Amino acid sequence: MSRPFRIAIVAGEASGDLLASHLIAALKARLPQLSFFGIGGPKMMAQGFTAWWPMEKLAVMGYVEVLKRYREIAGIRRDLKARLLQDPPDLFIGVDAPDFNLGLEADLKARGVTTLHYVSPSIWAWRGKRIHKIAQAVHRVLALFPMEPPLYEKAGVPVTYVGHPLADQIPLHTDKKEARAKLNLPLEGTLYALLPGSRQSELEYLADTFVQTARLIHQLQPQAIFLVPLATRETRLQFETAIYRQQVANLPFRLLFGHAQDAMGAADVVLVASGTATLEAALVKRPMVITYKLSPTTYRMMKKRGYLPYVGLPNVLAGRFLVPELLQDEATPENLAQALVNLASDPRVASYLEGEFTRIHEQLRQNTAARAAEAVIACLPS
Numbered sequence: 001m002s003r004p005f006r007i008a009i010v011a012g013e014a015s016g017d018l019l020a021s022h023l024i025a026a027l028k029a030r031l032p033q034l035s036f037f038g039i040g041g042p043k044m045m046a047q048g049f050t051a052w053w054p055m056e057k058l059a060v061m062g063y064v065e066v067l068k069r070y071r072e073i074a075g076i077r078r079d080l081k082a083r084l085l086q087d088p089p090d091l092f093i094g095v096d097a098p099d100f101n102l103g104l105e106a107d108l109k110a111r112g113v114t115t116l117h118y119v120s121p122s123i124w125a126w127r128g129k130r131i132h133k134i135a136q137a138v139h140r141v142l143a144l145f146p147m148e149p150p151l152y153e154k155a156g157v158p159v160t161y162v163g164h165p166l167a168d169q170i171p172l173h174t175d176k177k178e179a180r181a182k183l184n185l186p187l188e189g190t191l192y193a194l195l196p197g198s199r200q201s202e203l204e205y206l207a208d209t210f211v212q213t214a215r216l217i218h219q220l221q222p223q224a225i226f227l228v229p230l231a232t233r234e235t236r237l238q239f240e241t242a243i244y245r246q247q248v249a250n251l252p253f254r255l256l257f258g259h260a261q262d263a264m265g266a267a268d269v270v271l272v273a274s275g276t277a278t279l280e281a282a283l284v285k286r287p288m289v290i291t292y293k294l295s296p297t298t299y300r301m302m303k304k305r306g307y308l309p310y311v312g313l314p315n316v317l318a319g320r321f322l323v324p325e326l327l328q329d330e331a332t333p334e335n336l337a338q339a340l341v342n343l344a345s346d347p348r349v350a351s352y353l354e355g356e357f358t359r360i361h362e363q364l365r366q367n368t369a370a371r372a373a374e375a376v377i378a379c380l381p382s
Contacts, residue, residue, distance in 0.1 A: 004033040005380055008089040009040060010080070010104070011055050012097030014198040014231055015276040017041030019118060020095045022165045024049060026373035037089075039080065052080070056232075073100065081107055088113050090381055094138075095119060098130070106137040114379050118142040118372065120159075123151060125316065131155045140379060142372050145317065146363055160375040163366025166276075170261065170283040172361060179265030183227070185254070190224045190344055192217065193267035193286070195260060195277045198231040200238060202273055205293035207242035212333035213271065213340070215248050220341055225252045227267060229260040268350075269343045271336060274311050274327075282314040282357045283364075287343040287350050288323050290315075291331045299328045317360050322353065 007027075011020045021043035024036055028047065037050040045051055053076055081104055084092070092108050094101030096119040105115040117138045123131050124147055131151065134141065140158040143149050152159035177187050185191065194214065196206040214226045230236040236255060243249055256263060260277060264270050264284045272278050274292040281288045290312035294302070314322050324339050326332075343349060 004035060005031070005090040007034060007036050007376075008038040008084055008092045009036055009044070009049065009095060010038050010093075010097060010101055011040045011044065011095040012100055013055060014041065016095040016097060016119070017043045017055055019165060020044050020049070020093070021047050022369040023093075023118065023372050023376070026369035027376060030373060030377060039076075052083070077104055080104065084108060084113070085111055090114070091116065091376065091379060093118055093376065098134075102130075102133055102137045106133070109137060109139065114139050114381075116140050116142060116376065116379060119144055120148045120152070124148065125311070131157065140375065142375055144364075144368070147317075160371065161366070162371040162375065163368040164279065164364040165368040166280055166283055167361055167364035167366070168368055170280070170361075172358065174261075174265040174284045176266060176268075179262050183254075183256070183259065183262055183266055185225065185227075185266055190221055191227060191267045192224060192340060192344070193227045193229070193263040193270045193272075193281075195229060195263075195270065195272040195281075196235075196239065197273040197275065197277075198235065200232075200234050203235050203238040203242075205295075206273055206291070207239050208246060209291075209293065209331060209333055209336070210271065211239075211242045211246045211248060213336040214251055214253065215246065216333050216337035217341060218251050220337070221344075225254060227254050227256065227263040229256040229258060229263045231258065231260075269340050271340055274325075276313070279313040279317075282317075283361050285354045285357045285361075287353050288314070289336060289339045289343065290323060290325045290327075291336060292327050293331055294328070296328075314357065314360065317363075318356060322356055 009020050011017050017040060020040060024047040027034055039053045039055055040049050040051050041055040077100060092113050092115045094105050094117045098121040109115045115138045120141055120143045121130055135155060135157045141152055143159050143161050144164045149159045149161045180187050194210050196203055196210045217224055228239060230239055261280055264281050264286050267286055270281045270286050270288040272281050272288050272290055274290050278290050310321055310325055312325055326335050
């Protein structure tokens with residue numbers, strides 16, 4: 001394995017950028033001559049990844065939202081496919097983004113390229129029949145969650161359980177006062193972390209709701225502080241615009257660039273858009289309310305196809321409702337504010353959740369990057 005292997009990677013959002021960056025670092029530690037290229041984000045590029053397109057081009061959620069940008073996204077996939085088939089990589093890794101990656105992986109696999117998919121699509125939650133498409137598209141799945149491998153093994157799809165890198169990165173105990181000191185926040189008093197998502201499409205639906213929720217909490221708890229970590233300048237501008245639109249510039253918002261885990265660690269309770277951030281909140285061991293909004297059409301379609309009564313990862317991993325979920329029409333500022341205040345007022349719930357989240361944390365802590373790197377190296381040509 002002395003020649004300089006070339007690995008193509010496609011990651012479509014912030015969570016995929018994080019996963020792929022850890023994997024690249026682990027692979028380069030074992031095989032420094034590897035080169036990486038494709039579609040990715042800043043964390044991947046910091047590890048030496050060459051981005052042919054920025055991942056923001058793919059960071060869209062929901063049927064209706066994707067349709068609005070279908071031509072652009074389809075054009076990127078067409079151009080990427082042509083480029084990869086003209087000069088095939090030694091290995092292709094699709095990181096999440098299944099609607100973009102699986103078709104591309106199938107085409108590459110048919111032309112003799114070894115393909116891996118890192119992060120199983122949510123076949124345990126909806127669209128379970130997609131496992132047959134996955135079997136046709138990939139040589140191996142790298143699964144993050146323990147309930148996934150049995151599903152693939154039953155379908156005859158090679159799979160490796162690697163755990164979740166956030167469980168390795170986040171300590172088993174996060175000290176609240178240390179997190180507050182790091183952010184120069186009061187060590188006492190009630191703090192709420194508000195995480196409305198990392199995509200601009202998420203902020204379109206959630207920014208005003210989060211701002212209105214903070215206003216209602218402020219009426220009940222005038223001393224409360226609201227931490228709002230935002231992933232990009234664009235999403236920060238969206239949230240600031242919602243603050244001014246709702247005429248609440250006087251509320252004690254603390255807007256942060258990044259620092260989502262620090263904000264959650266400093267908070268007493270977290271309001272979080274469904275997604276990877278719900279897992280982060282669980283690993284930080286903070287009580288949370290999970291929420292989400294989509295276009296009505298997209299929500300009806302996804303709800304109709306869903307298998308589980310919950311969507312948040314902490315609830316999925318626990319197999320029951322550990323934390324409340326208020327979605328779509330139920331995600332009113334009044335409902336969200338009441339649920340958050342209730343959690344902030346009950347230390348017994350916080351203690352119970354800390355124990356449950358610790359069990360999840362230990363199950364997911366598998367030295368993920370090293371495990372994933374071993375699986376990738378085993379798939380490289382000999």
